[in-house]
Amino acid sequence: MSRLSDALGQLEDKRLRERVDDLEDMNQRVQRVLAGESPGDAIALPAQAIVIAHTLLPSQLLELDRDKLAGICTAAGGTTSHVAILAASMQIPMLVAIGDAVLAVENQAQLAVDADFGELHVQPRSDQISTFRDRQQDNAVRQQQEQAAAAADCVTIDGVRVHVCANIASVADARSAVEFGADGSGLLRTEFLFMDRDTAPGLDEQLTVYQEASDALGDRLLVVRTLDAGGDKPIAYVEQRFEENPALGVRGIRLSLRDRGMFETQLEALLQVRRASPLRVMVPMVSSVEEVEEVGDMIERIRSRRPGSQPVHLGIMIETPAAALITDRLAEIVDFFSIGTNDLTQYTLAMDRGEPLLADRLDALHPAVLALIARTAEAANAAGKPVGVCGGAAGDLLAAPILVGFGIRELSMVASGIARQKARLRELSTKDCEKLATRALAMRSAGEVRAMMREFAVTGDVK
Template sequence: MPDNNKELTLSAPLSGPVLSLANVPDAVFASGALGDGIAIDPLNDTLYAPCDGDVIHVARTGHAVTLRADNGAEVLLHLGLDTVELRGDGFTMLVKEGARVSNGQPLLRYDVDKVARRCKSLVSLLVITNGEHFQARPVTLLGVKVGEPLLHIVAKNTGASPANDQDVGLEVSGQVRIAHRGGLHARPAARVRQTAQGFKSRSQLHFGGRSASCDSLMGMMGLAITEQAQVQVSCRGSDAEAALQALLTTLSTALAEETHAPAPAFKPHPHPAEDGVLHGVCAAPGVAVGPLVRLDGIVLPEDAGGHDVEAQRRQLDQALAQVSDEIRLTLDRARTRRNSDEEAIFNAHLALLDDPALLDAARLCIDQGSAATHAWSQSIDAQCRVLQQLGNTLLAERTNDLRDLRQRVLRALLGQTWPFDVPAGAIVAAQELTPSDLLHLCAQGVAGVCMVGGGATSHVAILARGKGLPCLVALGEALLEQQGQTMVLDADEGRLELHPTAERLAQVRQLHAEHAERRARQHALAHTPAQTIDGIHIEVAANVASSADAAQALADGADGVGLLRTEFLFVDRHTAPDEQEQRQRYQAVLDAMADKPVIIRTIDVGGDKQLDYLPLPNEANPVLGLRGIRLAQVQPQLLDQQLRALLQTRPLDRCRILLPMVTEVDELLHIRRRLDALANELGLSERPQLGVMIEVPAAALLAEQLAEHADFLSIGTNDLSQYTLAMDRDHAGLAPRVDALHPALLRLIAQACAGAARHGRWIGVCGALAADPLATPVLVGLGVRELSVSAAQIGEIKARVRQLDAVKCACLSAELLTLSSAAAVRQACHQHWPMG
């Protein structure tokens, strides 16, 4: 029985020799990724309960069972290694989930001969899976018999009893398919951890007969959960139901960056060996020329030992705190720039830095006599081996994130800053670069990067693509033999040319010069109106999220703001912004755009975009649920407050209001009446323009009726694509097929343009299609007269418009509506309007 200090001694569940986890012939268990514990090489055929408790999980293959002891410790009893592969053959489970068991009660029996012949090892595990709350101390490392004392469990002093809020209420569980591309790797696991930490309940993932706490990234990654795999989530505590629903949503919703910028295919170029050329894999496209500079990582000397344990622990804690602060600063900058890729990557780093599997392993090494530097390095190496042995390429690539943390913490321990002074324009070569390395190198103005190893789906590759930095990976060890000479990095073709000729260097520099000249011409003319050859004016506006974005857009030549998403005001806070704050923020955007018009979309939350202070029902299909303008039906005060704030901006004729998710005319009429009433309350005679987003097929089909009552229409091609094609744009497997140049989409766009024209209304596009230069002639030809893009693309899109004949575009676009696929449309666009 546990005493008042929550201590508990577990008895031996099997008879046989006892092993420490470190000596278990399995990398996952040996590393402690699943928790601390002990192992037995069994001599009997029955597994017994090591304590009184409740059965909280039974493996579907009958080889493992998890108990919750009366003191809150969760004890995984796992018979044999790789026994999940036997699919239950040879095992007989004697208890069911939810059952109450007593110390010494039989839990499962197995056929010793059958199982021993077919599994990797009979060595069996007793693991404390919620080790963040408990410490496990072996009573003996000798042989034991069933029922003898084996492991002493002591609650950690965390300031709150793990059995308080987390043990109040029933346990709930649910199943879900993993939506994240490549499975549950670092970034989605960090999102899961973040979600779980928002609740008091204890949450676990169960997959393949194993379990991991949602508090531990390494534990969850150690489950090797693949894309589209079905997992079980269990939550226990006072808010278990809410925690479960939130986790199911997080696990089934792909990260935005997994869909918007798919990684290039990971395949080597099938080139024969060439003298003077190293072949690799393109991780980020582009061509660069410059001197090769090699970067070498930190190499630690041998550990002399004899350290003060407490001093080493303090040094590690201080270094971890310093790196944590540095990462938070990087996160703040990423959020300011609305860079979701960087934000997701460094959020995962922050979570890894706090992972109990890493920290406990490092502190144990210090307790055993290692210096803090060597203890941290050994802890990282152990976790890297775990990921590399899981047989999952994507998870193996995530070892790069762990090595990033190793380098950063080691530098903090050694009192070093970023140690490399790389000249601008250089090509950097390294065994492996990390995400933080890449940010430093970008700040130094390097021309390109290449690595011995790495992969096209690594976080470094994602960042390089976002920075427009050519990146080549998997070049092999021969890369490190090079240094100093000028080279050509042709990532598009997967080549690093070690000894380029003068002619080749001149060719690459000429291409760079032409590209730079073209961009300079486009930028120089960005403030000139975009007008087709036959005199049709196309307004090129900017999509923005803040007044700073608006100021940059104006500097880059924007004709106005085509879409201000107001959600940025409402998310990541515990209370709604009041009317005054909203008015000030909207006014700041209007002020930043000088005399240009600003289109402000009303709040579009609900479904999968939840607000802490606005509880909405969980929905099975959020994108088809309570979102956008539908929210006004259940929360009218939220929209009224926003409309009042918008009505108080000046000058009101430059403020245009855009309504999202409209599906019928009555919705528009209701909001127009509400806008009129609020304007009258404020004593206003003037009204801002009121527009409708065309982002559902119903709105496109009713465009003529909507245009009768709206001042303008704006097509959101991102949502219109997924609703028309019945393909979730956040679905990792389908996202590449959600192409807005599909002829079905073009027909809807054509119908919307025709409907707007009948009432003399202008119509724009603010979705991703507006920023695709290949689509510009199609949209102009169908009747679109405003394109809203990112500030950086304004010059390019305006230059594209100036090359077009609008009448010819109209004739050719009509032909595209008869084609059979998006691929056919794109091919025809290349033929009719070549890029260049």
């Protein structure tokens, strides 16, 4: 097992290197079972504990006593790691990749984790402690109130509706999204159907899953992303060459157009989903008009040979600077857009989103990234095509007002963040959001943008 971990740790793709933790997780769990220990017992913690570690494995997180866990800080790791995603879904404040200095914090030291602002306070003063405790109490009351109102429409104070949706990856997620108050799903990932198996899923299997997800959401929005494999998500039964840089290789739509049989089966299944409003089918990693035209031609061929196919709206993810820069031309042939801010940030800044050393610099509020988002939203709105965001920025309380200011009216995020985001947006006017967006575009760095948005969050004043 150690040899496998070493080999995985030497891979070029940093997101795959992050999977070393998952392999080590499995190794430790197996060893505990062989030693006669129970892998499911909760690890005892003192009340209001903040756990500090170099890294944390998913199983270790699940074994922590949730009732006593107040927060987590890790020296390494990444925001895309499984444990970070798991902590977010469990609504546990977590800071990742904050550096080895955190490991020098003494056991039993008094700490305060401010995940909203990405800050760890060591031995805070008595007045700070009082402030943090007041915030905790206020937050607990606020969360109850927000969740009670989560299912209601999200309308700004000047009457503009923003659809706040959930990113999902299963039928169970679709049901959970409704419970969290989602206005639908702006991203149904389909990779779970294709991964960890020896053959591609057939038409009937796929149709069953898509139909069940649609039924769970009812008449709410549903956007299904076609297979986004390749790169850091290889598929065992699809032949792929070794790539020096998988993030820039055959992934997303590039892979689907190379394996047309598998792609046609997925499209055929999607064309049979029955729902009150047309299903939205979204293509990932687009960088040219020709790619979208090919997909459109495939859909028409399937429709012609299969009478009774259901209507669908074809859209694309804006994840590459190339797509963002030609949104006006893409708007002529697609029905909607969804901006994937995670990859768009990675490709715009030329920074690997899986590299912990760059985690603090990989920020969707960088003015260059914001300029591409603004350009996309402007072109989409000019063409009368819906435009949303399904990347991490959609759930970012500081980023969302700027996105609304650009004219974006659909945000899709981790379901647990929906209630808070709706509550925040209900307090704002689109006019203020537009002013903030204009100011953000003129700033020099993501840090300046975040400082402005933090000030606005506290004061509510737009200078």
